Amino acid sequence: MGRWKAICYRGGSCGRVVAGGRVGFGLVEMTVSVPMVSLRDVTVAYDRHPAIHHLSCFFAKGCLTAVVGPNGAGKSTLVKSIAGLLRPLEGHVRLNGVEHRDVAYLPQLANIDDSFPISVRDVVLLGLWRRTGAFGEISKAMCDEASKALSTVGLDGFEERAFGSVSAGQRQRVLFARVLIADSQLILLDEPFSAVDSRTVADLIRLIERWHGEGRTVIAVLHDHEQVRRHFPDSLLLARELVAQGATSDVLSPANLLRARAMSEAWDEDADVCRGAA
């Protein structure tokens, strides 16, 4: 705790101040302790086998955090729990200053039916669900917003194309446009760079860094450690239980990674009932 930094307006309430800050340009930079997302002793299980086990962790407002770990470490489960898609068996997930339905969630591309006959514009407009709902009007201005978002992700003039007819990389760009248009303070990305070429990755990382610069909280599930070291200041290493969280350079140490691998491979089909906190 107290490791994360957030920028607050002077006089704004942003929680208990742990350390004093510097004054400059009318902004007070200080370290705060009320996180945007907090998990307390969370266990989420499939068929009683925990996918994440007694996990307690925090994500500060405005942080840019990568969630890393071996396959089956519970990374997607963690992100889904934060998005409110999975209900923990034990413990709870708290969001601070944002509702569950205001969270922008980018599912894994594999979960989306890409043969569905829907236009790129309509996919992006789904990002405005919070404003339109199932029955609200979709105005010309909203369509313009969608076009602007598409142009930001490098897909000018793709509005009328069928979602299924564009390449995997372009599909991921479309989904990023959907996140962009949602204008959310908390952005959750589940493996945003799988099956995407390096140029698209570079473009999308620029977008993520822009969100970070705008003070949004971004949590992304990633596999490429090099990428994480280069672009993500904070990391959380997961192997069903928390291995390490903090500055990326500390978290992704060889010792931690080795430990994470050992922990995730220790899967016991006949495990006893867990009777206490880890």
Next chain:
Amino acid sequence: MTVLYDWLIGPFADFSFMRRALVACLALSLGSGAMGVFLVLRRMSLIGDTMAHSVLPGAAIGFMLAGVSLPAMSLGGFVAGLLVALASGLVSRFTPLKEDASFASFFMISLAIGVLLVSTHGSTVDLMHVLFGSILAVDDSSLILMASVASVTLLLLAVIFRGLVAECFDPLYLRAVKGRGGVYHVLFLVLVVLNMVSGFQALGTLMAVGLMMLPATAARFWARQVWSLIFVATLTAFVSGYIGLVLSYQYNLPSGPAIVLVAGMIYLISIAVGPRDGIFLRLLTRRHLRS
């Protein structure tokens, strides 16, 4: 000219039961076309089939209690179809069993109960009637039922269209924005059951689903958007109904299978010559475009 008139229009001009049958086809197509398209998009094509069969025991119970009474049989069929849909939905949600498997299980139970009831309490003729329907015998009350179901279907579909499309396309996202995708799914299932009930009077429980699925799968080869798919499917269903009725009149064939077979022919033709991924077109246009 007169030959053409005698063939295509004469039967409907001369006989009121043919006119009724045609109107019934129109009503059925308006509802079923859209239902079929969404069933295909949700990858529930075979689930439509199982739901059609599950209508049987309810209709049989209605028949036992009230004789050949349309309201009783329709209500019974509706309740039975809904029960199967609901039970299957719950099982697939709370157990690892997939939706298609749980639907198949409940429909078998339901069908067995239905056949048991009909064969112990009715004659085989009744069973044939329920299984295969009789579109040439629809009366005013059935016509009103079909028209009402078609109207309710189209109106409700217009209201929930966006939600249903979002739920089919990316259910996880809709859940993340708390879009209540489940509500649209349930409403959709209710509509499907309603259309089954409306169709079984005319085409029978076995054939009703044919007018739902075949136009929808054929439409896939002609259109690329949800609304245009629905349009093509509805048109296909109605054209099948018309041609099927004409053929059944001219060649003295049972009308239900004739209608569904025409829809089947249109489907096969669509596979061959449809402009979207049709086989011939792909053979003709083997040369690719400039990069």
